[in-house]
Amino acid sequence: LAKTTQPISMDSYEGQEVNITCSHNNIATNDYITWYQQFPSQGPRFIIQGYKTKVTNEVASLFIPADRKSSTLSLPRVSLSDTAVYYCLVGTPGTYKYIFGTGTRLKVLA
């Protein structure tokens, strides 16, 4: 299972774009990259998933360089409600062992 490394915490101001980078140097060929968001006292919630290049949905964008050894979650124009912990996971479909790291605690300031 590929180990991931993320910054422990980040601060941002409302309206700014936030980029959270995850390092996964030993990612395997079949591994996908998935990001989850967790608010206090709630279970994590799926945000976005990708394999290579760029993926965008209504919530975020995920950028994955060609070597796939890192990925960046981009949150456009954050608001106070985006204050949460963000987790990066790497894994192969069918293995079912989803390993969460310690995540990145994002605090959005007014």
Add this chain to the structure above:
Amino acid sequence: NAGVTQTPKFQVLKTGQSMTLQCAQDMNHEYMSWYRQDPGMGLRLIHYSVGAGITDQGEVPNGYNVSRSTTEDFPLRLLSAAPSQTSVYFCASSSPGGSSYNEQFFGPGTRLTVL
């Protein structure tokens, strides 16, 4: 759909007591799992199941038992509670299929305190 439900929401046990945390999902998902989350930490996988009758250990299985007799239910049993098992427990489910690493749906969690 209720999604993933967990009961109870809160529980206090004394050391040595046993109990079962309940988890149910109504999405017909094959995969279900249990995690624990200690204060300020990430989630750690306890046990998981890829279908009825099939379970396997995660990162931290000691002190916990699971069984999966139906697709919908995946209870987690603590046989003899210890203070080190004080944590928030999350159940999750997902549906494998295709080539993507499928989205997990999480329950609201059970906050367990062992005195």
